[in-house]
Amino acid sequence: MAGQFDGKVALVTGAGGGIGRATALAFAQQGAKVVAADITVEGGEETVRxxxxxxxxxxxxxxDVTKAAEVEAMVNKAVDSYGRLDFAHNNAGTEGALATTVDYPEDVWNRVLAINLTAVWLGMKYEIPRMLEQGGGAIVNTASILGLVGFPTTPAYTASxxxxxxxxxxxxLENATQGIRVNAVCPGWIETPMVMERGVAAGANREVYDQIANMHPVKRLGKAEEIAQVVVWLCSDAASFVTGQPITVDGAYTAQ
Ligand SMILES: NC(=O)c1ccc[n+]([C@@H]2O[C@H](COP(=O)([O-])OP(=O)(O)OC[C@H]3O[C@@H](n4cnc5c(N)ncnc54)[C@H](O)[C@@H]3O)[C@@H](O)[C@H]2O)c1
Structure with missing residues (x-):
């Protein structure tokens, strides 16, 4: 495949499904070589296929992006496989439980923070030195509309x-003069296994699906590909003056 990312290498975590798979495919469509990381072997190998x-x-x-040694090995594998690392999408995440701040289980709190937040830090801890050696790169971390506003019964997810x-x-800020741009993408509710099959399981319940759709002024959920396109843009030269930003892709959810 030929495109604007010919000769570039992109690393995507949580690439075994949902938004991560869509981003991995979108990077590849632009000509990048892709390192697809996931804790789930079947999903990750399917993305590669x-x-x-x-x-x-x-x-x-x-x-497992919560394990520092595995994250370091993941970055090394990208460089060993393809010789460089230009883009990283730190995207793996989990929904956790739906429970109030009072009732939230401590073990789930710790797991959600480990996967959604600590793992993003670990990713950048090992990705940034490699990008500095090369003289630049672009990182996109997956946050959420719940990185900007709150939603009852999601204390761990929203905090993470x-x-x-x-x-x-x-x-x-730390890398602004080093040629490395770091942004976050903040999706609204997206039709991925996290929303359709787990958590609120909207795929199996039309009423729930419609309730979620109606929370968005555009009256629908988003598609993983609509997030992937924004991640690709954020990594492209077209976004050369964009850094340090949470970029909201939410059908006007947070405009209300
Ligand atoms: N779907 C939405 O509505 C939505 C909205 C806003 C933000 N997000 C965020 O987008 C990201 C992707 O979510 P998605 O909707 O595609 O969900 P998903 O469940 O479809 O995909 C998440 C992927 O992360 C992987 N993963 C989970 N724990 C991991 C670990 N410890 N190590 C490595 N991989 C791990 C899973 O195996 C899975 O392939 C998450 O960070 C999520 O919080 C999703």
Whole structure:
């Protein structure tokens, strides 16, 4: 595949499904070689298969993004496989439980913070030095509309995503003169397994689906591909003056 990212290498975590798979495919469509990381082997290998089937180049790396040693190995694998690292989409995440601040289980709180926030920090901890060696790069962290506003019964998720937005700003400021741009993407509700199959399971309940759709002024949920296109744009030269920003892609959810 030929495109604006010919010769570039993109790393995507949580690439085994949903937004991560869509981003991995979108990077490949632009000509990038893709390192697809996920804790789920089947999903990650399927993403690689889809990229290869459409003429691209990709490698799966099984990674639990909450483990520092595995994140370091993931970044090393990207460089060993393709010689460089230009883009990183730190995207793996989990929805956690739906429970109030009072009732939220402590073990779930710790797991959500580890996957959604600590893992994004670990990703950048190992990605940024490699990009500095090369003289530049672009990072996009997946936050959420819940990185900007609250929603009852999601204390851990909302806290973790607000943390991602703050962390993104710090990393952007630290690297602003080093050729590395760091942004966050803040999706509204998107039709992925997280929303359609788990959590609120909107795929199996038309009423729930319609309720969620109606929370967005555009009266629908988003598609993973609509997030992927924004991630690709944020990594492209077209976004060369954009850094340190939470970019909202939410059908006007947060405009209300
Ligand atoms: N779907 C939405 O409505 C929505 C909205 C806003 C933000 N997000 C965020 O987008 C990101 C992607 O979510 P999605 O909707 O595609 O969900 P998803 O469940 O479809 O995909 C998440 C992926 O992350 C992987 N993952 C989970 N824990 C991991 C770990 N410890 N190590 C490595 N991989 C791990 C899963 O295996 C899965 O492939 C998440 O950060 C999520 O919080 C989703």
């Amino acid at each position: 889809q990229i290869k089937d459409s003429g691209g180049d990709a490698t799966f790396v099984g990674t 995503k607000h943390g991602v937005v703050g962390l993104t700003k710090v990393a952007a």
